[in-house]
Amino acid sequence: MTRHLWKQLALGATLALSALGAWAAPSTIEDVLGRKLTLELPAQRVLLGFYVEDYFAVGGDKAFDRLVGLSRGWFVKSRPAVWEQYATARPTLRDVPDVGNVQDQSFSLEKVLATKPDVVILADWQFKALASEIPRLEAAGIPVVVVDYNAQTLERHMASTKVLGQLTGETARAQGIADGYRQVVQTIQQRIAQAKLPRPRTYIELGDKGPAEHSYTYGKNMWGAMIDLVGGDNVAAPFVKDWGPINPEQLLVAKPQVVLIAGYESVSRPDAMQMGFGVPAAEARRRLQGFAQRKGWGALPALQDGRLHGVYHGATRSLLDAAQLQYLAKALYPTLFADIDPDATYRDFYRRYLPIQPQGTFVLNGK
Template identity: 30%
Template sequence: MLILPNMRKVLVGLLLVVGSVALTVPQPAWAQVQAIVDIEGRRVDINLPVRRVLLGEGRLLHLVAAVVGENPLDHVAAWRDDLIEADPASYRQYLEVFPDLENLPRFSGQEDSLLDPESAIALDADAVLLNVDARPAMEDAGLEEKLAAVGIPLLYIDFRHDPARNTEPTIRLLGRLFDQEKRAAEIVAFRKREIDRVTKTVDAHDPERPRVFIERVGGYTDDCCLSFGDGNFGKFVELAGGENIAKSAIPSTFGQVNPELVIAADPAHVVVTSAEWEAYVPGGRWIPLGPDADINKARNKLEWYLTRPAYTGTRAGRERKFHGIWHQFYNSPFDFIAIQRLAKWFHPTLFTDLDPDETFRNFHDRFLPVSYRSGYWVSLVDE
């Protein structure tokens, strides 16, 4: 069975260091077993509300913080360390407000990593949340049944593969877990309203859709040309009034197209998803986007992408319509911000009154325990 490297030893060691972090807080007197359906359509019996969950996706901290409306650490038994490495700017931001975050037990691994039941027991978790990517490996190893046998419910969530369909039910799922269904509904309504501001305008005016190429994980690898099919950022492009040129070439959410296809498609815009990835690719060509990003540095790094052979002679290259955007919009409850930002790049005259910065600031003020800090996107085109 494939398990996260030395996971049990790592977690036990962390528990010893922080002094028995796993609390033995009794379940609330009003808690009762209820059936809940996860993103994969699995019916799971669970004692609600839960006290503490194990986050198989560290970036779920963004949603937990929004849904619980208080210190998110009170509700997390442990988390995967992807936020620390993949989004260090957000980690630093939360660490400033919640210094104990540094001591929260954590484990390493990829989106499709496995989790052994013994670790979940040791951490006193009431439930485990995993990305849908992990399900095939969990089923192959029989770990769904093993977790159920020790009384720890497993729930699958998704912002990554099909956010257009699964973001709303994922938000509502967490709202039910933490007895915050009203607050979750408010988050859902906020998200829908901000997406509607884009899609209703596009539908009403039916503008010409510019051809767009999304370069996925820019700077994480030297490979070209990683992109999205009809999911995730590919869908964001369509909702924002653009035409995703990789849609017909990539049958699933993620994939790769050859440079010749990009040149032939002649995109009017190139959007690079990237972030501060020093932990993965020291000194790489990634663009350090995220809260408090140095935009001048980000713009200088974005300039290099004009030299990629895949963009030779394209309209985007001639008109310098290259943009960088925070990669983590693809795996968080903040997809509506990316949709607004793309819409303003594609149709600047149509969306003069739309301000994604203000939208994100309002969301932080209303739902998050950290203050908004700009730095999530950059462009070579003056606005």
């Protein structure tokens, strides 16, 4: 073999090793808790604890193929019609192992380890609930990355989207989605700040128990944080820290000027609020009007002024809640947002970033 050929082979080997090293070189990212983690990016084997649609939206088509484990119970139980659409669009999802749920304490670390993930993505609340288990994952060399859309703050939404973009290798796509979300929030807040109107007293409740029993309302996070983002005065905030029922008498005394009842697709009671995929507007309206018949509610300013609304609980704690923020803003300040179409915003997000198309009722004016 000639010296020239040896040089060519050596050069080729060096270039190949350099290319491999560039692809496999570990990267350091920072999650929403400020924890710095080192892993190879994009992650090829992902175990996802929560925020299913956000992961799909940011990661695009490849995100489905890289999913090796999923905590699917909450998503499938509360939004079965949505899950079925995703599983039809991406049949491999049906074969992704379910590792159980933190909520009902069925989350299995053994099942997680069996999937051999490159990374485990958890919601902040899951990370806290699994505090005693996290060291076992770390000891196995599996990075745990925390994201958080539950806080419903612009900062956490942006940070979480950036992290998902890094993990999936879709940083530009993530930035575009984040910029769109920021624009929605800033437009709402700028208009409200310029108008200098009084903050409407606002009440929102998850209507899963029907009119006979007051279910969860929200204090500082989820719907409560969303009310704050759009300039409302959350009447539950003085009485409910995170989430829980409010005393019915306290609510009557608070005299909310706007009332919103949130619902899922999957409900067990015939009078529970139902919203979402496959739910006809007429059925959602019928259920919403049942809440208007609660004792004492007829005297509330919100009911007297026709400001009772239905909203979709499945579109909270997610990038998809941009549309719900728009609807909240419109419900609170109708004259400021007459040109905004929240329903179109919601459907457009799916058209641009997800493989399914929503058909159903996602916002509802109870007039």
